[in-house]
Amino acid sequence: MYPILINIWMTIGIITFIILLIISAPYGRHSRSGWGLTIPKRLGWIVMESPALYLLWIYYFLYDGFSNPVLIFFLIIWSVHYFNRSFIWPMRIKKDGTMPVLVALMAFLFNAVNTFLHGYWFFLLDINYDISWFSEPVFIIGFLIFIIGAFINIHSDNILMRLAKNTEHGYKIPQEGLYKYVSSPNYLGEIIEWLGWAILTWSVSGLVFFFWTIFNLLPRAISHHKWYKEKFEDYPKERKIIIPKIL
Ligand code: NDP
Numbered sequence: 001m002y003p004i005l006i007n008i009w010m011t012i013g014i015i016t017f018i019i020l021l022i023i024s025a026p027y028g029r030h031s032r033s034g035w036g037l038t039i040p041k042r043l044g045w046i047v048m049e050s051p052a053l054y055l056l057w058i059y060y061f062l063y064d065g066f067s068n069p070v071l072i073f074f075l076i077i078w079s080v081h082y083f084n085r086s087f088i089w090p091m092r093i094k095k096d097g098t099m100p101v102l103v104a105l106m107a108f109l110f111n112a113v114n115t116f117l118h119g120y121w122f123f124l125l126d127i128n129y130d131i132s133w134f135s136e137p138v139f140i141i142g143f144l145i146f147i148i149g150a151f152i153n154i155h156s157d158n159i160l161m162r163l164a165k166n167t168e169h170g171y172k173i174p175q176e177g178l179y180k181y182v183s184s185p186n187y188l189g190e191i192i193e194w195l196g197w198a199i200l201t202w203s204v205s206g207l208v209f210f211f212w213t214i215f216n217l218l219p220r221a222i223s224h225h226k227w228y229k230e231k232f233e234d235y236p237k238e239r240k241i242i243i244p245k246i247l
Contacts, residue, residue, distance in 0.1 A: 002120060006204055009113060013208070013215045020219035027099040029171065029227055030220075035100035044099040045090035048107035052115045053082040059119035070129040071122055074201060077146065078118075081193070089157065094164050110216075114209055121205040142200025149196055152178060153189030160186065173232050180236075181244035183228055184221035188242050191217060218242065 024030040027041075039047075056078055065071045121127065133139050159176045166172075178185030194213045198206035221242040228235050241247050 002125060002204075005117065005120075006208055009117065010208055010211065013212045017215035017219065020216070021222070024223035025103060025220060027103050028097075030223055031097075031099070035102055037101045038098035039101055039104060040095075041097040041099050042090040042093065042095060044101075044104040045093075046086055048104045049082060049086035049090075049111060051108060052111040053079060053086055055112060055115040056119060059115075059123055063119075063123035065123065068129060069131060070133045073134075074122070074129075077143075077197075081150065084154070092161050110212070114205075114212065117205040117208065118203070121201075121203045127203070136202075138202050139200050142196045142198070142202075144196070146193055146196030146200060149189050149191070149193030151189070153186050153193055156186035156189055171231070173228065173235060178244070180239070182221075182240045182242050183225040184217070184242050187217040187221045191242075 026032050026035045027044075056075060060066060060071070060075055065075065122129075155177055156179065159174055159179060163172050163174055178188070182188060191210070191213050194206070194210045198210040200206075225239075225241040
């Protein structure tokens, strides 16, 4: 059953990637009319991201996950990320603005399926995450990559937050941190973070999530880059889309 679900999910991911390369997701600076009902942006983020948090906790309660220190560790770092993304981050962004209900609904479904596949991997398949996992090279290397990615993501999100605070209306060219090199370092950080997660959990669900993060964020990074170049004549020419000096 699991391989079938994974294959279906990867296929949907590839189709989504192709669609997003053609049509940018209509929220934030790419908002436009014609996408139906809207909801306040902050509420949208809370509704669409929080399932990743509570659904994994439900798995832990249902399947006695608290008796395994390795799984508890996975739950902690997952929860720290999603608590920030679902509740702290939305409270720190500009409070004005809306997003289409459709975008929130699609992201909600994405998080629900992604968390379901992780819970399935952790609890319904016979994966041996015993205490020796903490000394495995995959765990140590993966965790370091995860921390580096989380740092880049949060640091870059903070730069945007400061910029937005100092910009009453509209947008400015970010100049700090990795923004000197790429247009979307927050997305680069997010992708590195979930690469680290895939390695530290050594899981198929983590690997598929890593690909899905690219499917979601690479097209958006391309749209952001194009948007910056169109909007600001003085946009730095040497700045890349998402990978310094390469892409
Ligand atoms: P953006 O970079 O588009 O925007 C982040 C915030 O900063 C928004 O409030 C935005 O305002 C504001 N902002 C962005 N650029 C500027 C600027 N130049 N001047 C002033 N304000 C600016 O990120 P997203 O909203 O797409 O994503 C937010 C977070 O969620 C990121 O950390 C991302 O990695 C993560 N994410 C993860 C996904 C995954 O698949 N794992 C999918 C989507 C997001 P406004 O909204 O008005 O544009």
